[in-house]
Amino acid sequence: MYCPACESGISRSFLREEDIDGGDTFECQSCGILLRYIVDEGTYLGAQEESLEIVDDEDE
Numbered sequence: 798m799y800c801p802a803c804e805s806g807i808s809r810s811f812l813r814e815e816d817i818d819g820g821d822t823f824e825c826q827s828c829g830i831l832l833r834y835i836v837d838e839g840t841y842l843g844a845q846e847e848s849l850e851i852v853d854d855e856d857e
């Protein structure tokens with residue numbers, strides 16, 4: 798996966814080490830922007846979609 802802001806690679810092992818699960822937010826280590834880790838539970842064949850989105854408002 799890549800940071801949507803700076804396109805720096807973000808590895809799954811980093812997410813595991815930081816104990817970040819689906820729905821959690823964290824700061825990109827490269828640009829410092831706040832990101833949310835999205836895990837879309839599989840709808841078929843157990844596939845899982847993972848993505849990162851930029852968090853615009855921490856108060857939502």
Ligand SMILES: [Zn+2]
Binds near residue numbers: 800802804805827828
């Ligand atoms: Zn970044």
